[in-house]
Amino acid sequence: xxxxxxxxxxxxxxxxxxxxxxxxxxxxxxxxxxxxxxxxxxxxxxxxxxxxxxxxxxxxxxxxxxxxxxxxxxxxxxxxxxxxxxxxxxxxxxxxxxxxxxxxxxxxxxxxxxxxxxxxxxxxxxxxxxxxxxxxxxxxxxxxxxxxxxxxxxxxxxxxxxxxxxxxxxxxxxxxxxxxxxxxxxxxxxxxxxxxxxxxxxxxxxxxxxxxxxxxxxxxxxxxxxxxxxxxxxxxxxxxxxxxxxxxxxxxxxxxxxx
Amino acid sequence: xxxxxxxxxxxxxxxxxxxxxxxxxxxxxxxxxxxxxxxxxxxxxxxxxxxxxxxxxxxxxxxxxxxxxxxxxxxxxxxxxxxxxxxxxxxxxxxxxxxxxxxxxxxxxxxxxxxxxxxxxxxxxxxxxxxxxxxxxxxxxxxxxxxxxxxxxxxxxxxxxxxxxxxxxxxxxxxxxxxxxxxxxxxxxxxxxxxxxxxxxxxxxxxxxxxxxxxxxxxxxxxxxxxxxxxxxxxxxxxxxxxxxxxxxxxxxxxxxxxxxxxxxxxxxxxxxxx
Amino acid sequence: xxxxxxxxxxxxxxxxxxxxxxxxxxxxxxxxxxxxxxxxxxxxxxxxxxxxxxxxxxxxxxxxxxxxxxxxxxxxxxxxxxxxxxxxxxxxxxxxxxxxxxxxxxxxxxxxxxxxxxxxxxxxxxxxxxxxxxxxxxxxxxxxxxxxxxxxxxxxxxxxxxxxxxxxxxxxxxxxxxxxxxxxxxxxxxxxxxxxxxxxxxxxxxxxxxxxxxxxxxxxxxxxxxxxxxxxxxxxxxxxxxxxxxxxxxxxxxxxxxxxxxxxxxxxxxxxxxxxxxxxxxxxxxxxxxxxxxxxxxxxxxxxxxxxxxxxxxxxxxxxxxxxxxxxxxxxxxxxxxxxxxxxxxxxxxxxxxxxxxxxxxxxxxxxxxxxxxxxxxxx
Numbered sequence: 001x002x003x004x005x006x007x008x009x010x011x012x013x014x015x016x017x018x019x020x021x022x023x024x025x026x027x028x029x030x031x032x033x034x035x036x037x038x039x040x041x042x043x044x045x046x047x048x049x050x051x052x053x054x055x056x057x058x059x060x061x062x063x064x065x066x067x068x069x070x071x072x073x074x075x076x077x078x079x080x081x082x083x084x085x086x087x088x089x090x091x092x093x094x095x096x097x098x099x100x101x102x103x104x105x106x107x108x109x110x111x112x113x114x115x116x117x118x119x120x121x122x123x124x125x126x127x128x129x130x131x132x133x134x135x136x137x138x139x140x141x142x143x144x145x146x147x148x149x150x151x152x153x154x155x156x157x158x159x160x161x162x163x164x165x166x167x168x169x170x171x172x173x174x175x176x177x178x179x180x181x182x183x184x185x186x187x188x189x190x191x192x193x194x195x196x197x198x199x200x201x202x203x204x205x206x207x208x209x210x211x212x213x214x215x216x217x218x219x220x221x222x223x224x225x226x227x228x229x230x231x232x233x234x235x236x237x238x239x240x241x242x243x244x245x246x247x248x249x250x251x252x253x254x255x256x257x258x259x
Numbered sequence: 260x261x262x263x264x265x266x267x268x269x270x271x272x273x274x275x276x277x278x279x280x281x282x283x284x285x286x287x288x289x290x291x292x293x294x295x296x297x298x299x300x301x302x303x304x305x306x307x308x309x310x311x312x313x314x315x316x317x318x319x320x321x322x323x324x325x326x327x328x329x330x331x332x333x334x335x336x337x338x339x340x341x342x343x344x345x346x347x348x349x350x351x352x353x354x355x356x357x358x359x360x361x362x363x364x365x366x367x368x369x370x371x372x373x374x375x376x377x378x379x380x381x382x383x384x385x386x387x388x389x390x391x392x393x394x395x396x397x398x399x400x401x402x403x404x405x406x407x408x409x410x411x412x413x414x415x416x417x418x419x420x421x422x423x424x425x426x427x428x429x430x431x432x433x434x435x436x437x438x439x440x441x442x443x444x445x446x447x448x449x450x451x452x453x454x455x456x457x458x459x460x461x462x463x464x465x466x467x468x469x470x471x472x473x474x475x476x477x478x479x480x481x482x483x484x485x486x487x488x489x490x491x492x493x494x495x496x497x498x499x500x501x502x503x504x505x506x507x508x509x510x511x512x513x514x515x516x517x518x519x520x521x522x523x524x525x526x527x528x529x530x531x532x533x534x
Numbered sequence: 535x536x537x538x539x540x541x542x543x544x545x546x547x548x549x550x551x552x553x554x555x556x557x558x559x560x561x562x563x564x565x566x567x568x569x570x571x572x573x574x575x576x577x578x579x580x581x582x583x584x585x586x587x588x589x590x591x592x593x594x595x596x597x598x599x600x601x602x603x604x605x606x607x608x609x610x611x612x613x614x615x616x617x618x619x620x621x622x623x624x625x626x627x628x629x630x631x632x633x634x635x636x637x638x639x640x641x642x643x644x645x646x647x648x649x650x651x652x653x654x655x656x657x658x659x660x661x662x663x664x665x666x667x668x669x670x671x672x673x674x675x676x677x678x679x680x681x682x683x684x685x686x687x688x689x690x691x692x693x694x695x696x697x698x699x700x701x702x703x704x705x706x707x708x709x710x711x712x713x714x715x716x717x718x719x720x721x722x723x724x725x726x727x728x729x730x731x732x733x734x735x736x737x738x739x740x741x742x743x744x745x746x747x748x749x750x751x752x753x754x755x756x757x758x759x760x761x762x763x764x765x766x767x768x769x770x771x772x773x774x775x776x777x778x779x780x781x782x783x784x785x786x787x788x789x790x791x792x793x794x795x796x797x798x799x800x801x802x803x804x805x806x807x808x809x810x811x812x813x814x815x816x817x818x819x820x821x822x823x824x825x826x827x828x829x830x831x832x833x834x835x836x837x838x839x840x841x842x843x844x845x846x847x848x849x850x851x852x853x854x855x856x857x858x859x860x861x862x863x864x865x866x867x868x869x870x871x872x873x874x875x876x877x878x879x880x881x882x883x884x885x886x887x888x889x890x891x892x893x894x895x896x897x898x899x900x901x902x903x904x905x906x907x908x909x910x911x912x913x914x
Contacts, residue, residue: 119407302882
């Protein structure tokens with residue numbers, strides 16, 4: 001039964017900004033444990049698509065369905081807001097491009113990581129704190145920094161803290177918007193490694209939006225290539241990147257500088 | 260004052276406020292919006308409490324008004340005079356003889372009884388206000404029981420100070436569902452809220468909210484299992500009556516920093532001294 | 535030996551007596567009459583009526599006298615009195631198009647049907663203290679370069695609008711400048727809400743968000759003048775710019791009509807003076823509709839142009855949501871503007887800090903002493 005229904009299913013997702021196309025007629029299926037990459041240049045519609053899939057933007061047309069833990073399939077776009085908010089805090093995770101958008105800057109790292117646990121009813125300070133310390137270790141942040149404010153962290157550390165904060169409740173689906181954007185190349189590499197391990201260890205499903213093909217190569221099982229709001233090519237990551245069919249994909253692939 | 264209705268407010272307004280009170284009692288701890296009226300007292304000086312009292316008071320009530328635990332602090336005097344002028348009801352300083360008690364910042368030390376009503380004056384009703392300034396957001400958070408951020412605040416305090424930093428207006432969980440601000444009573448008074456036999460009504464005039472804790476309702480101060488809620492203690496006893504486990508006022512008696520401590524609840528103190 | 539302090543009652547009674555004495559001041563100075571306040575401090579009376587939400591010049595004058603000139607205190611008195619008044623019903627909406635005009639100007643066109651009527655205004659005065667105003671009745675001394683008043687006023691670059699002449703040609707009504715733009719479809723039309731719900735009443739229901747435009751306008755009308763002024767000013771300086779032009783400002787008398795149920799037809803119950811401002815703002819457009827100018831609206835009791843204008847600026851700023859604009863400043867933040875404009879609420883809450891807080895303070899003292907003691911122990 002479970003194997004027949006994807007975790008997330010989108011059909012015909014379309015969103016206009018006035019007369020301008022944000023994204024048009026996008027469909028996808030995401031299965032448990034699968035990472036889907038959405039690539040394209042800025043203006044391709046990938047961020048719009050992510051917004052629509054996660055219920056934060058209202059599409060002009062289309063459906064998005066999510067299979068909950070209890071097996072029931074819910075219509076994300078027609079869910080009442082309370083239910084959507086609850087979903088976003090428990091079974092979903094969001095990693096923003098700018099970690100400051102996904103963190104509480106005015107409280108300590110420990111509080112940031114512990115918040116979701118407290119929202120779910122955790123009431124033992126010592127246990128919440130050690131869970132936070134544990135997670136800091138898992139995202140390779142010095143555990144001594146549990147009582148420090150995110151303001152004092154480097155941007156790479158802030159990004160890892162954001163990831164810890166989101167993953168602490170082990171959500172089944174994580175949306176990531178340019179998770180390595182704005183980071184130094186070496187920091188990026190380390191972050192990607194971490195993400196890859198976490199995805200495998202936790203059996204996460206994820207949709208990662210990025211303009212960086214290297215990110216998809218490392219993390220994504222499958223790819224959607226977007227251009228001008230439409231999906232021009234899709235398939236297994238290696239196939240699409242090694243043997244691109246669409247001229248635009250070919251252009252993208254060939255323009256990546258080879259070291 | 261004969262030109263004014265009994266208790267100043269017109270009957271329509273009283274009815275409107277009573278409806279809000281009934282709703283509040285039906286949903287313990289939930290803030291009910293109401294059409295607060297301008298009163299002859301300033302906003303921030305107890306208009307919410309006054310409107311609630313004015314809506315429930317009847318000619319046979321016996322009214323006590325206290326501020327900081329005392330019957331004759333200036334604002335308590337002012338409010339008591341207002342009700343005497345507009346209702347002519349009997350007033351008292353004795354907690355055990357009052358049917359209706361309007362209070363600012365204290366719960367009387369004398370235990371309350373079934374049938375009594377206590378009306379609290381509330382400046383800021385919203386417990387999440389310092390964490391989230393927008394009303395649209397906080398209403399959603401209450402509706403969805405999104406209280407994680409409240410405990411984040413407590414977690415932070417313990418991390419930084421080893422204690423929760425809130426000394427008064429300490430947030431509580433009412434009937435296991437809504438988080439509520441008990442008004443700026445010292446946390447010392449919070450345990451009195453739990454399963455109190457009296458009806459507790461809370462009025463915020465400026466912010467236009469009414470909420471309630473019905474008799475015998477569970478009220479738990481927020482804490483962590485390993486950092487349980489504690490109340491204030493003094494080494495001293497009351498210099499006038501010798502009481503120990505009461506909330507004390509600190510009086511500076513000379514210019515060398517000499518101090519003495521006396522009961523904040525003047526009625527309680529007087530009765531212990533046999534006055 | 536310390537004795538618990540008593541005597542709060544007596545202290546308050548004495549304080550009231552002292553206040554009454556201070557209010558009267560030196561008994562050898564003539565006492566102010568309500569008439570003097572109403573006629574010679576008319577603009578103060580207007581402000582108290584506006585923010586007190588109560589149109590009664592005599593009551594407003596009384597409030598000003600009782601409040602010793604503190605207008606926010608006077609507004610409080612007016613509002614508290616208003617609470618006690620029974621409500622008979624609601625008048626029909628006033629028709630500002632049939633206003634008996636005392637003053638009417640427009641910045642959008644050099645000349646308009648009916649003309650630019652300057653009326654009595656501070657606008658073109660030179661702000662020089664006029665020492666001739668000291669000491670009661672005097673013959674009005676006109677300085678050499680000022681023409682003697684002749685009953686008509688000349689607007690810069692405008693026609694001399696002789697009431698009676700041109701007005702007669704317009705059917706006795708001065709058409710609104712905005713209507714010129716409206717006729718050509720250049721400005722968004724202002725239609726009543728399609729959902730036919732009752733108009734909200736801020737004085738009877740608590741604020742709810744998102745707030746409808748009716749409630750927003752009520753809130754702005756009775757909001758503190760300085761607050762709305764600052765916000766309007768801020769929009770002009772870039773905190774949510776909307777390119778305003780003063781389409782029309784008119785001051786004058788309008789009739790109030792009430793339709794009592796017993797009669798079944800409307801009767802005129804009186805007239806009031808109002809100031810109305812219509813701002814013409816940045817034009818919008820969408821995929822579906824071509825660009826049009828948008829509007830801001832201000833309407834207040836009495837003669838109060840500054841208030842009406844700033845009200846219109848902030849009204850337009852708060853319409854950002856329905857016009858598809860991204861709010862960028864506090865002036866466009868509905869909750870911020872509507873919550874903090876009420877000076878009676880604000881004044882009360884700020885001044886409540888004067889009330890005793892020694893119990894809360896004692897709690898703080900206990901806590902801080904505990905923390906310091908623990909810190910000391912740790913330091914050893």
